[in-house]
Amino acid sequence: MNKAKEIASGFGNSLRSKLNLTTEEEETLFNARRKICDACPLNKDNLTCSRCGCVLSAKVRAINTSCPDGNW
Secondary structure (H helix, E strand, O other), rough: OOOOHHHHHHHHHHHHHHOOOHHHHHHHHHHHHHHHHHOOOOEOOOOOOOOOHHHHHHHOOOOOOOOOOOOO
16 A cells, blocks of 8 residues: 555544544554654654654554554
8 A cells, every 4th residue: 555545544544533433443553553653753743753754643543554663
């Protein structure tokens, strides 16, 4: 999957979360990823990853993606 599709799926999952359409497993995964990103020195202003340039709120919710540094 290319980067744009991955991030689009992350935004879609964000919407699903707001509508309470995600599973508890998905929310656990998203929250665990976000905690890792929150502590990462590559986290730029708590909005984007300075390594890949992705918007973190979407990146952590894109199921078929991974951290560019291998943290998750």
